[in-house]
Amino acid sequence: MKKSKKLEDFRSAVFAELQRIKDEVRSQGKSIIDLGIGSPDRPPAPHVYHALQEAIENLGNYGYPSSKGTGELRETITWWYKKRFNVDLDPESEVLVLMGSQDGLGHLPLCFLDPGDIALIPDPGYPVYKAGVALAGGTVYPMPLRKENRFLPDFDSIPADIAGRAKMMILNYPNNPVAAVADLDFFEKVVRFAVKHEIVVIHDLAYSELAFDGYRPPSFLQVPGAKNIGVELHSVSKTYNMAGCRLGFIAGSEEAIEALARIKSNIDYGVFLPVQQAGIAALRGPQDIIDQNVAIYKARRDLLVNGLAEIGWIVDKPKATMFVWAKLPEGYSSSEIFSEEVLRKTGVVMVPGVAFGKEGEGYVRIALVQDASFITEAVRRIKQEFCFE
Numbered sequence: 308m309k310k311s312k313k314l315e316d317f318r319s320a321v322f323a324e325l326q327r328i329k330d331e332v333r334s335q336g337k338s339i340i341d342l343g344i345g346s347p348d349r350p351p352a353p354h355v356y357h358a359l360q361e362a363i364e365n366l367g368n369y370g371y372p373s374s375k376g377t378g379e380l381r382e383t384i385t386w387w388y389k390k391r392f393n394v395d396l397d398p399e400s401e402v403l404v405l406m407g408s409q410d411g412l413g414h415l416p417l418c419f420l421d422p423g424d425i426a427l428i429p430d431p432g433y434p435v436y437k438a439g440v441a442l443a444g445g446t447v448y449p450m451p452l453r454k455e456n457r458f459l460p461d462f463d464s465i466p467a468d469i470a471g472r473a474k475m476m477i478l479n480y481p482n483n484p485v486a487a488v489a490d491l492d493f494f495e496k497v498v499r500f501a502v503k504h505e506i507v508v509i510h511d512l513a514y515s516e517l518a519f520d521g522y523r524p525p526s527f528l529q530v531p532g533a534k535n536i537g538v539e540l541h542s543v544s545k546t547y548n549m550a551g552c553r554l555g556f557i558a559g560s561e562e563a564i565e566a567l568a569r570i571k572s573n574i575d576y577g578v579f580l581p582v583q584q585a586g587i588a589a590l591r592g593p594q595d596i597i598d599q600n601v602a603i604y605k606a607r608r609d610l611l612v613n614g615l616a617e618i619g620w621i622v623d624k625p626k627a628t629m630f631v632w633a634k635l636p637e638g639y640s641s642s643e644i645f646s647e648e649v650l651r652k653t654g655v656v657m658v659p660g661v662a663f664g665k666e667g668e669g670y671v672r673i674a675l676v677q678d679a680s681f682i683t684e685a686v687r688r689i690k691q692e693f694c695f696e
């Protein structure tokens with residue numbers, strides 16, 4: 308088969324290697340505690356799956372849906388945005404329903420990039436950002452996220468000719484994998500930079516509702532003028548434990564939304580209507596599941612971070628997301644070597660930071676996606692095999 312050269316851009320050697328080692332360790336009879344992939348382990352709320360169930364029994368729901376999403380869901384999203392962020396949106400022109408935020412992130416670059424055009428992408432970053440740019444034939448200019456800058460990009464370090472040529476930028480706060488957060492001052496800076504250089508901003512806000520200790524992540528669209536130059540993406544996957552339901556949405560610039568809707572109307576037919584109805588139930592209905600999720604992930608975070616501290620592995624407690632971004636313990640410099648050693652000795656899976664980009668080296672990402680008893684067991688096994696003091 309003659310495959311495209313482009314296909315080479317879609318190889319993730321680090322993830323493939325991690326899977327290979329995991330399979331090998333499992334085949335040796337060791338039990339695995341998988342803190343690798345960030346997939347929610349808890350079910351959705353009963354009123355959500357009941358809405359899905361009811362909608363599935365309505366035989367009128369099996370036709371092609373509109374690729375924009377139903378009017379009712381777009382109205383609901385508009386209502387939610389106003390309630391949550393005090394941002395006004397027009398449900399007709401400033402909101403679009405997605406098959407998960409991944410759908411939007413993967414396809415947005417097709418709206419803005421021609422081959423060779425530059426996209427500013429966080430490094431480390433969630434993998435679809437790079438993949439989307441590669442699909443569009445664009446060129447990634449990585450923006451390093453470093454601890455000394457609170458894991459925010461340093462716009463002053465971007466060369467003027469790159470900023471001048473860049474057509475889009477992706478940001479993500481609360482962030483996967485580094486679990487950092489950003490405030491409105493930062494987003495104001497983003498808007499100034501983007502306006503100056505005519506760059507479209509794509510803000511991935513997948514973790515807006517998964518924040519701890521009273522912290523409430525802001526929306527980039529709260530900044531005056533943001534709606535003219537950017538869009539923001541949301542996911543119901545993490546907020547409502549509906550990852551398999553494939554539902555997300557995007558809000559913001561009418562021009563960007565129109566462009567994405569045009570691409571999508573050519574390649575998909577929208578989200579299955581019962582899933583959209585489940586989304587309405589999730590957004591409009593009781594929100595207790597969010598409080599439960601937050602309490603559970605926070606308890607897991609504390610178990611992990613406090614437990615690791617007891618063996619001298621000091622890692623930051625994140626304010627948001629379902630991840631701990633842990634600096635490698637003293638004496639280690641390669642995240643791949645370290646995570647392989649942990650996996651082989653303990654069966655605990657963590658993702659080497661370098662899987663998310665060059666700047667991720669020196670860290671591992673630990674996902675809080677297992678019950679507290681498994682987190683406790685993971686810490687126990689690590690304590691048994693390692694001491695970093």
Ligand SMILES: Cc1ncc(COP(=O)(O)O)c(C=O)c1O
Pocket residue numbers: 345406407408409410433479482483511513541542543544550554555
């Ligand atoms: C930062 C970030 N953005 C987007 C997504 C994709 O979410 P969805 O299920 O809405 O496609 C994820 C999933 O892990 C994520 O971590």
